[in-house]
Amino acid sequence: MVFYIAVAVIVLFVLWGAVSPGGLAASSDVALAFMIEKFGWMYLIAAFAFLVFALFLAFSEFGKIRLGSDDDEPEYSNLTWFAMLFSAGMGIGLVFYGVAEPMYHYLIPPVGEGETPEAAKTALRYSFFHWGLHPWAIYSVIGLSLAYFQFRKGQRGLISSTFYPLLGERINGPIGKGIDILAVIATAFGVATSLGLGVLQINGGLSYVFDIPNETYTRILIIVIVTVLYMMSAATGLNRGIKILSNTNLVLALGLLLCALILGPTAFIFDTLTVTVGGYIQNIVQMSLRLTPFTQNDWIATWTLFYWAWWIAWAPFVGMFIARVSKGRTVKEFVLGVLIVPSIFSFLWFTVFGGTALHFEMFQGKEIAEAVSADMTSALFITLGQFPWGILLSLIATFLIITFFITSADSATFVLGMLSSKGKLNPTTKVKLTWGVLQSSIAIVLLLSGGLKALQTASIITALPFAIVLAFMCVSLLKSLRQEAREERKKEKRRRKKLDALLLESEENK
Template sequence: MVFWISVAIVLLFVIWGALMPESFSDAANAALEFTTSSFGWLYLMATFGFLIFAIYLAFSKYGKIVLGTDDDEPEYSNVSWFAMLFSAGMGIGLVFWGVSEPIFHYLTPPIGEGQTPEAASMALRYAFFHWGLHPWGVYAIIALALAYFQYRKGLKGLISHTFYPLLGERVHGPVGKTIDVLAIIATVFGVATSLGLGTLQINGGLNHLFGISSSIFIQIMIILVVTVLYMLSATTGLDKGIKILSNTNLLIALGLLLFALLLGPTSFIIDSFTLTLGGYLQNLISMSLRLTPFTQNPWIGSWTLFYWAWWIAWAPFVGMFIARVSKGRTIKEFIIGVLLVPSLFSFLWFSVFGGLALHQEMFEGRNIAAVVEQDVTSALFITLENLPLGVIVAALATLLIITFFITSADSATFVLGMLSSEGDLNPTNKVKLTWGVLQSSIAIVLLLSGGLQALQTASIITAMPFAIIMALMCVSILKSLREEARLERRKERKRRRKIDQLLLESEE
């Protein structure tokens, strides 16, 4: 039922967007305006709350609980685990926004004048903010809930089953099915946003390297070709295609990062990283709850709210995927790993590529800002071109985008298959192929109906109901953990009484 209802709803959006792209775009923009103006506070409060809740669980008495039986060991090494969760979580977006976002913030900062040293510092700080602890806090909550209830409590790997402490057997009825359908729809649009961004970036790379024009036709061709590639990867299974590609991604990303760091202004980049990390930690709370009711500045809606909605829309997909590869880890180990390692990599990424672009703009006389304003997809490649071996590095960046595209998409087809197959850990190829075609179709429709703006709009709208579901999920997790702790204390008292009785008998 979940599979067919979800497919029907997604298919309706595909048909609407394909036949009437202007109508689709107008309706999406109206919904976006309503969502950001009326519920922007909900995104901010919810995302900050998820982060605080995740940190609390890690350092609470529940941190020692294993996501599985007490004797389970982690299935994957730490390196493979980090590579898979990172590649699934935000690979394409990092490459797309690594140069562009800091430059955008430098030109138009959330506070104060643009194109100043203060604006440059703030630009990197907000890039850290948007790609750091908050998104991984969102992912950690869903992944933790899924892993805990599936591996510890023996329930199915479905979003609805994480509500068992609150709903009981009703998770098998209409309420549970509705939760799973909402999770699937949020996932499809969240993933389609990333696939659209990846397509734009691949087109930008091909245009820069080979002069291939940037057009809707070329972008559709890119989606079709890469769809075939990620279908092949998805049908080979988790331990072959996805694991190998994720490890390859990490190696290419590290290589590109080191290239740019060593060939660029190394001292400036390291100094920027240190300064920005301090500013980020110092201003974390104020940035987390910042809205502009008195000035009506649209900046927060265009950036922070878009990102928070995007992460929430991605969360069912990324959370389920992380849960699938995290069996055997303690809650503390799991949360610290999920929060800190990918966040630190994101900080390094923006310090290197954002710092490189800002240095070229501010001190080398390169007009990177004009490039970003004219064509956001070519900014990374123009920036890299100014380095020694720039063409090689640009080619490496294009390869990285393609591999990130494939891993994000094939991970998504795997997860959507699980969500729509009663939590089956190994969904059939038929189901995975169906979702692969549909998510690529949504990406094409969004590109046809408004490009980058339509991609952002889709994420913000579809994420709102799922933010409420996630908040209730936190209540469900806490209730179950408290019940487990209570039962554990009761068992411990029984064990102690038994030991005391045995000691007494032995003395007699």
């Protein structure tokens, strides 16, 4: 039921976008305006609450609980685990926004005047904010819930299974099916947003290096070609295709990062990283709850609300994937690993690429900001072009985006297959290929109906109902963890009584 209903809804959406892209764009704009006006506050409160909840679990008495039986060991090494987290979580987005977002904020900051030293500091601080602890907190909440109920409690690997403490056997009825259908649809649109960004970036790189036209039909051709590649990878399974590509992505990303760090203004980059981390930690609460009801400034809606909605829509996919590869880890290990390691890498990435672009703009007069305002997809490549061997670095970056695209789409077909196949850990190739075609089709119709803006709109609209699902998921997880903690305390009390009785008997025998 989940598979067929979700596929039917998405096929109808794709047909709508194919037949009337203008009508789809207009309807999406109306829905977007309504959701931002009425529920923008909810996205902010939800994201901040998920971060607080995740940290609470890590440092509470529940932190020592293992995601699996007490004797289970992690299936993957830490390095491979981190590579999978990073590649699945936000690989394409980092490459797309690594230069573009700080430069855009430098021109149009959330507060104050643009193109000033203060605007540069604010630009990087908000980039850290959008790509740091908050998105990974959202991922950790859903990933932890799925891993706990699947590997610790023996439930199926479905979003609905995490609601067993609240719904009981009703998770197998219409309510449970509705939750799973909602998760599949949100995931499909969240993935399509990332794939659309990846296509825009690939086209931007090919246009910069080879002067290939940066237009819609080129992007559709890129989607078709890369779809064939990731469907071939999806057919090879988790331990071959996805594992190998994830490690390849990490090596390429680290190589590109180190090249930019060494060839760029190294001392400036480390100074910038230090001051931005300090500003991020100092202002995290204020940024988390910032809205502009008195000025009607739409900056928050364009950036922060889009990101929070994108992470929430993307969360079923990333959460299920990291749950699948995290069996055997403790709650504390899981939460801190998911929160801290990818966030640190994101901070480094934005400081190296965004900080370097700001240095070129502010101190060398390279006018990168003007290029970003004209075409976001060219930002990274224009920055790399300022380095020695700039064309080679641009080619490496383009190849990195392609491998990120394949990994994300490959992982997404795997996860969507699990969600729509009653939680099977290894869904059939037929189901995975079906989702591969559908998620690429969504990306195509969104690009046809409005490009980047349509991608952002789709995420914000589909994320709202799933944010509510995530909130109740936290309640369900906490209820189950408390129940387990109570049972463990009772067992410990019985063990102590038994031990005391044995000691007393021993003393009496003496």
